[in-house]
Amino acid sequence: MDDIKKGLAGVVVDTTAVSKVNPETNSLLYRGYPVQQLAERASFEEVAYLLWHGELPDAGQLAEFEQYERAHRHLDPVVKDVVDLLPLTAHPMDVVRTAVSVIGARDANLAPLEGHAGSVDRDVNLGKSIRLWAQLPAVIAYDQRRRRGEELVEPRDDLGFSANLLHMTFGEVPELVVVDAFDVSMVLYAEHSFNASTFTARVVTSTLSDLYSAVTAAIGALKGPLHGGANEAVMNVFDEVGSADAAVQWLEDALAAKRKIMGFGHRVYKNGDSRVPTMKAALDRLVEHYDRPDLLALYDALETAMVERKNIRPNLDYPSGPAYHLMGFDTATFTPLFVASRVTGWTAHVMEQLEANALIRPLSLYVGPDEREVPRSAE
Ligand SMILES: CC(=O)SCCNC(=O)CCNC(=O)[C@H](O)C(C)(C)COP(=O)(O)OP(=O)(O)OC[C@H]1O[C@@H](n2cnc3c(N)ncnc32)[C@H](O)[C@@H]1OP(=O)(O)O
Numbered sequence: 505m506d507d508i509k510k511g512l513a514g515v516v517v518d519t520t521a522v523s524k525v526n527p528e529t530n531s532l533l534y535r536g537y538p539v540q541q542l543a544e545r546a547s548f549e550e551v552a553y554l555l556w557h558g559e560l561p562d563a564g565q566l567a568e569f570e571q572y573e574r575a576h577r578h579l580d581p582v583v584k585d586v587v588d589l590l591p592l593t594a595h596p597m598d599v600v601r602t603a604v605s606v607i608g609a610r611d612a613n614l615a616p617l618e619g620h621a622g623s624v625d626r627d628v629n630l631g632k633s634i635r636l637w638a639q640l641p642a643v644i645a646y647d648q649r650r651r652r653g654e655e656l657v658e659p660r661d662d663l664g665f666s667a668n669l670l671h672m673t674f675g676e677v678p679e680l681v682v683v684d685a686f687d688v689s690m691v692l693y694a695e696h697s698f699n700a701s702t703f704t705a706r707v708v709t710s711t712l713s714d715l716y717s718a719v720t721a722a723i724g725a726l727k728g729p730l731h732g733g734a735n736e737a738v739m740n741v742f743d744e745v746g747s748a749d750a751a752v753q754w755l756e757d758a759l760a761a762k763r764k765i766m767g768f769g770h771r772v773y774k775n776g777d778s779r780v781p782t783m784k785a786a787l788d789r790l791v792e793h794y795d796r797p798d799l800l801a802l803y804d805a806l807e808t809a810m811v812e813r814k815n816i817r818p819n820l821d822y823p824s825g826p827a828y829h830l831m832g833f834d835t836a837t838f839t840p841l842f843v844a845s846r847v848t849g850w851t852a853h854v855m856e857q858l859e860a861n862a863l864i865r866p867l868s869l870y871v872g873p874d875e876r877e878v879p880r881s882a883e
């Protein structure tokens with residue numbers, strides 16, 4: 505029993521060159537580059553290129569990469585028809601998961617020779633990754649719009665990834681401060697080593713299944729509130745608390761009821777999440793832009809109370825939730841935005857897994873009944 509590591513806590517299951525999470529130094533490196541520097545100096549497109557290729561692009565490589573991404577932004581009409589069939593009561597994560605599945609089935613039709621096994625060819629998988637990444641904003645934006653009774657907005661190929669996603673969601677490009685804050689969130693959400701959804705993608709890939717199946721499964725893992733679903737859950741907590749004055753009492757009651765406080769705590773970081781200061785600075789700029797000091801007061805009050813009471817610090821979902829709220833996204837759209845970013849990290853891991861694959865299949869310790877005979881009456 506002592507050998508069992510519940511939740512694989514502390515277990516190193518493989519190597520990776522995609523990113524390094526270091527809780528001791530509270531740092532996060534993508535392919536060797538500190539994520540804070542990337543958020544300040546690189547666009548999300550450059551970061552996506554870095555995660556997939558291992559190096560930042562030069563000007564020519566970036567132009568070619570952006571051109572390919574921009575050429576694949578249109579929502580496939582068949583995918584739109586499928587989204588339209590889904591009820592408005594379906595969670596947006598269910599819609600994105602279904603859309604990725606449909607995109608994958610349509611792509612498989614174009615390459616029937618692949619059969620059950622996914623391609624192990626890096627170039628084929630890279631092409632799929634970029635095209636899927638390019639189309640996700642259309643799915644996410646259209647789903648929010650249809651819930652508001654609005655029509656699809658066509659993509660613009662003169663805009664970067666983040667500006668275009670905002671344009672397709674809201675029908676206009678917001679001020680630079682908003683686009684920049686959104687782009688920072690995309691950079692910060694892109695990759696985080698062997699988190700639950702990435703590990704899920706690697707498990708699926710390890711059976712030599714295809715990239716779309718890996719991403720579909722990863723979306724399912726990300727949906728849960730202990731993982732990506734927390735950014736949505738944070739906003740629900742803010743709505744429940746109401747105002748800064750109510751934060752301390754609300755927290756006392758929630759902890760007494762043994763509730764997990766969404767947006768706080770982390771499996772790896774025990775002394776704060778490396779990405780929070782960068783996202784909090786972006787949130788501060790949004791709070792000033794939208795003139796919402798009340799939201800910041802609530803944010804600070806709940807964080808202070810949680811640190812005092814439990815010494816547990818915020819994770820990335822804590823500043824991201826209110827940031828997306830200020831930008832105008834519906835709360836249920838927050839976790840799909842995480843997907844739009846993390847699909848880059850997931851697919852980088854799919855390709856890495858295939859480079860040195862081993863079927864992922866751990867053991868379990870059986871604790872059920874000893875062997876026994878089936879009674880004759882049950883025959
Ligand atoms: C992008 C991301 O996915 S980041 C994670 C997003 N998830 C959340 O914000 C959900 C809220 N947080 C949590 O549930 C947890 O902190 C997790 C799941 C993220 C990490 O959990 P673990 O590594 O398993 O930590 P664990 O559950 O062992 O926590 C240790 C102790 O801190 C407590 N704790 C940890 N996080 C919280 C929290 N958010 N609220 C209240 N108590 C907490 C646990 O209850 C436990 O207390 P105990 O020892 O008295 O039982």
Ligand SMILES: O=C([O-])CC(=O)C(=O)O
Nearest residue numbers: 695696698699700771772
């Ligand atoms: O690393 C984790 O367990 C969760 C997380 O922060 C992420 O996936 O970004």
